[in-house]
Amino acid sequence: MLPVIAACSGPQSALDPAGSQAAILATLWWWLAGGALLVWAGVMAVAWWVSRRRQPAGQPDDPPDAPAIMDPPPRAAHRLILVGGVLVPVVVLTALLGYGLWLMPQLRPALPGSALTVQVSGEQWWWRVRYPLPSGGTVELANEIRLPLGEPVAFELSSPDVIHSFWVPALGGKMDMIPGRSNRLVLQPTRAGRFRGACAEYCGTAHALMALDVVVLPPAKFQQWLQDQARPALPPQGALAERGARAFLAQGCGACHAVRGTPADGRMGPDLTHVGSRLSLAAGTLPADAEAFARFVGHAGTVKPGVRMPSFAMLQEDELAAIAAWLEQLQ
Numbered sequence: 560m561l562p563v564i565a566a567c568s569g570p571q572s573a574l575d576p577a578g579s580q581a582a583i584l585a586t587l588w589w590w591l592a593g594g595a596l597l598v599w600a601g602v603m604a605v606a607w608w609v610s611r612r613r614q615p616a617g618q619p620d621d622p623p624d625a626p627a628i629m630d631p632p633p634r635a636a637h638r639l640i641l642v643g644g645v646l647v648p649v650v651v652l653t654a655l656l657g658y659g660l661w662l663m664p665q666l667r668p669a670l671p672g673s674a675l676t677v678q679v680s681g682e683q684w685w686w687r688v689r690y691p692l693p694s695g696g697t698v699e700l701a702n703e704i705r706l707p708l709g710e711p712v713a714f715e716l717s718s719p720d721v722i723h724s725f726w727v728p729a730l731g732g733k734m735d736m737i738p739g740r741s742n743r744l745v746l747q748p749t750r751a752g753r754f755r756g757a758c759a760e761y762c763g764t765a766h767a768l769m770a771l772d773v774v775v776l777p778p779a780k781f782q783q784w785l786q787d788q789a790r791p792a793l794p795p796q797g798a799l800a801e802r803g804a805r806a807f808l809a810q811g812c813g814a815c816h817a818v819r820g821t822p823a824d825g826r827m828g829p830d831l832t833h834v835g836s837r838l839s840l841a842a843g844t845l846p847a848d849a850e851a852f853a854r855f856v857g858h859a860g861t862v863k864p865g866v867r868m869p870s871f872a873m874l875q876e877d878e879l880a881a882i883a884a885w886l887e888q889l890q
């Protein structure tokens with residue numbers, strides 16, 4: 560078991576909790592695992608004991624001088640079945656159920672009205688993330704969530720078309736995103752760092768390419784980040800990026816994507832206002848650098864099969880490079 564347990568840390572492990580809710584679930588998991596181990600050891604002990612008993616006399620493979628050993632008296636056998644088959648499972652399972660029910664209210668704590676709310680919508684196949692600002696207005700981004708360390712956060716989870724499941728194992732349990740309703744999940748990070756989330760419900764072709772970066776920051780740094788995200792995009796710097804910005808608009812990218820501060824105001828695809836500052840591209844499929852931007856714009860369907868975005872394979876290499884240079888500048 561040691562090599563197995565040694566592999567349980569990392570950015571996407573429910574057994575390496577970085578949040579209050581994940582810690583509760585990890586504790587429950589260890590109790591369940593411990594209980595299962597005890598029961599397994601008991602069954603193995605009985606099996607070992609039985610295998611050590613010799614066959615009753617008269618069996619063909621018995622040596623002729625082996626002393627005959629009687630079967631256990633029927634009452635003892637009945638008692639073993641009653642205790643091992645009825646009493647122990649009822650007691651063990653009832654205790655674990657009671658413990659699980661007792662933990663549940665702590666997974667759904669009441670939140671103060673001032674608590675940070677993050678709206679996450681499961682799209683095919685990426686995550687639309689919205690931060691409603693106290694001053695009014697909304698910051699929208701995609702496939703990346705940043706959270707202030709130590710503060711409880713309310714997630715409002717929804718989906719426009721199919722069911723997804725939002726899961727950041729290091730922070731807490733998963734919850735379904737169901738079309739037509741808003742599910743609420745509370746997470747409270749207890750450790751700063753970068754974690755990985757994933758879609759935990761099969762939702763179509765690119766379900767396995769629907770990851771999410773979650774970064775937990777000290778509260779002051781988080782506020783700074785949110786302010787930066789609320790700003791419109793910077794104007795392009797340099798001839799290449801300027802050409803890229805023009806090509807982006809000329810190719811009609813702005814019909815699906817918004818870049819705040821430019822005429823691009825599409826609502827269907829991810830908001831790209833600060834796409835260059837993100838930790839990954841295409842929901843965790845590629846790194847967010849110029850090479851990856853060019854590859855994704857030119858060959859979206861190859862990088863991410865099933866993606867709704869068409870591949871702009873007709874663009875020249877230098878045009879792709881210009882668009883990529885501009886996108887990378889959108890810090």
Ligand code: CUA
Pocket residue numbers: 681684722723724758759760761762763766767769
């Ligand atoms: Cu979204 Cu699976």
